[in-house]
């Protein structure tokens with residue numbers, strides 16, 4: 538232990554001295570030092586090293602990964618066959634593990650939703666938040682218009698979906714969406730579905746805040762990250778603020794469930810608080826820390842206070858509301 542402590546303390550001093558010696562003290566020696574350095578290495582086979590570059594790119598546990606992937610593909614094929622018995626004759630199904638994607642679209646259109654929306658969204662969310670990939674099929678039912686979507690949601694779930702464009706049935710791992718309204722709802726429900734695999738105990742305030750953040754979002758230039766943008770939910774937030782009806786952040790976060798009669802305001806509240814954390818670069822960090830300690834801090838309140846360096850959320854709440862007003866001034870102009 539003592540030796541280690543001495544090395545840690547003394548090491549950097551040696552390094553600095555060495556650099557100084559090589560680069561400043563005797564500059565001509567920097568080139569001549571090479572033979573000495575070479576003699577410190579064993580002889581390696583350059584051809585073997587090159588050959589190992591490609592082989593080294595195969596994950597060490599690829600054998601297991603293949604087995605898991607195979608069993609997931611088999612489960613997806615089974616899910617597709619089961620789904621085929623319930624869809625209309627004209628509907629189509631494609632299998633893209635872990636997704637089974639069906640609906641009243643052609644196979645080419647379903648594939649386009651997969652490659653242009655589902656896959657890029659999943660890739661960006663996985664990179665930013667999710668460490669546990671789905672090990673069971675996720676079903677996506679995509680409908681091209683209001684009529685077919687409402688018929689399907691009634692047939693499958695006895696739901697009247699007049700007031701929303703999509704939903705996720707957690708027990709079935711199944712999304713039903715009217716994609717005729719754009720990609721936003723699909724991204725919202727996809728965030729729920731993937732989030733529940735990674736963080737099963739995510740409380741509703743954060744679940745809805747994160748999912749609704751991505752219903753309006755841009756990809757970064759390299760396509761690897763998603764950045765949530767302001768959307769129509771800002772009106773609900775501002776309306777509640779103006780009427781002095783917006784609850785505190787602490788009450789939003791502490792309540793186990795979002796009340797149905799307050800849904801529009803509380804979804805907006807949660808969404809814009811996630812956007813606020815995103816703008817400060819804290820959202821992915823909060824997500825992972827929160828997920829990993831949800832057993833002892835189920836609402837996330839303590840983790841949030843710790844990350845933000847505050848005893849309670851009052852100063853953050855004040856700052857958040859000022860930020861919302863500034864955002865409104867910015868998007869209005």
Ligand SMILES: [Zn+2]
Nearest residue numbers: 725729745748
């Ligand atoms: Zn939702």
